[in-house]
Amino acid sequence: MASNAKKVPETASQTDFDIPIRRHLRWDFSEVGPDFIERSKLENYFWLSASLAAPYLEKFFIRVLQPTIPDIDDQKLAEDTKNMLAQEAMHSMVHNKFNKHIANQGVKLDASHALLEESVDWLSGYSTIDLIGVVAAGEHIIYSLSIVFLNCEETRMSMTPQARQLFDFHCLEETEHGAVSHDLYRYFVGESYWTRIRTALVATRLIWTILVRTMRRLINENGDKITWREKLSFFKYAIVKPGTVRKLIGHLFQYLHPRYKMTFDHGDKKQMKRVEERVNLFSEQAFPGT
Ligand SMILES: [Fe+2]
Numbered sequence: 532m533a534s535n536a537k538k539v540p541e542t543a544s545q546t547d548f549d550i551p552i553r554r555h556l557r558w559d560f561s562e563v564g565p566d567f568i569e570r571s572k573l574e575n576y577f578w579l580s581a582s583l584a585a586p587y588l589e590k591f592f593i594r595v596l597q598p599t600i601p602d603i604d605d606q607k608l609a610e611d612t613k614n615m616l617a618q619e620a621m622h623s624m625v626h627n628k629f630n631k632h633i634a635n636q637g638v639k640l641d642a643s644h645a646l647l648e649e650s651v652d653w654l655s656g657y658s659t660i661d662l663i664g665v666v667a668a669g670e671h672i673i674y675s676l677s678i679v680f681l682n683c684e685e686t687r688m689s690m691t692p693q694a695r696q697l698f699d700f701h702c703l704e705e706t707e708h709g710a711v712s713h714d715l716y717r718y719f720v721g722e723s724y725w726t727r728i729r730t731a732l733v734a735t736r737l738i739w740t741i742l743v744r745t746m747r748r749l750i751n752e753n754g755d756k757i758t759w760r761e762k763l764s765f766f767k768y769a770i771v772k773p774g775t776v777r778k779l780i781g782h783l784f785q786y787l788h789p790r791y792k793m794t795f796d797h798g799d800k801k802q803m804k805r806v807e808e809r810v811n812l813f814s815e816q817a818f819p820g821t
């Protein structure tokens with residue numbers, strides 16, 4: 532008897548939708564001041580470090596993954612990879628615009644740029660297989676950071692709206708393509724636990740540089756004096772509520788667990804739809820008729 536069930540094509544991709552590229556969005560940061568998170572100087576530096584690092588990381592991801600596309604003999608996974616890299620290229624472009632705007636507001640960024648450049652250059656001695664592992668672990672950590680950001684209303688609402696638009700957009704897309712680098716790891720590297728561990732440690736060092744060392748550079752370069760009250764409040768933010776850094780460490784341990792199978796679900800899709808509507812609406816209102 533013939534079955535009416537729709538045939539699902541077999542694929543190495545875990546993404547059951549087409550990854551969108553939002554070329555319709557427009558960007559304006561003219562209302563963003565040097566402190567785009569009003570409630571905390573250190574949270575401001577934390578997310579500024581992430582923004583400064585974005586173009587370096589995205590370019591690194593593109594440099595590693597673009598040449599692998601002709602070797603992907605799986606149409607859906609090849610499509611996912613192309614779309615993910617197109618998203619990353621847009622992130623890089625928009626963060627560059629945002630970072631230049633922040634520099635024009637008088638925030639000194641040169642020492643941080645130098646540190647970030649050096650950290651990504653340091654990866655040039657690794658093999659392609661190792662770098663695919665570094666990308667997979669790096670994307671896993673970025674995915675976790677994105678989920679924490681999208682669920683932390685206190686930080687989101689304390690951001691200047693134009694800055695919030697950028698971080699909402701970027702975090703949304705990180706959740707959409709979160710599975711792709713896992714798929715690529717499974718496709719090119721397979722089950723090798725040793726490679727996963729080794730490359731995850733390299734990625735952790737990279738993320739540490741981005742989130743901790745860059746933040747310190749920013750504080751030093753701008754000659755800021757941080758009070759104990761500010762340090763305590765940031766400690767609470769990082770470790771207690773919402774526990775941004777604690778949650779990142781938790782997700783990293785999940786990735787390092789020998790039983791972690793690199794399987795991926797895309798989380799709360801209804802929440803992501805709401806974020807998408809918010810991002811679209813903001814852009815439409817800021818640039819009517821475009
Ligand atoms: Fe990105």
Ligand SMILES: [Fe+2]
Nearest residue numbers: 619670673705
């Ligand atoms: Fe990404």
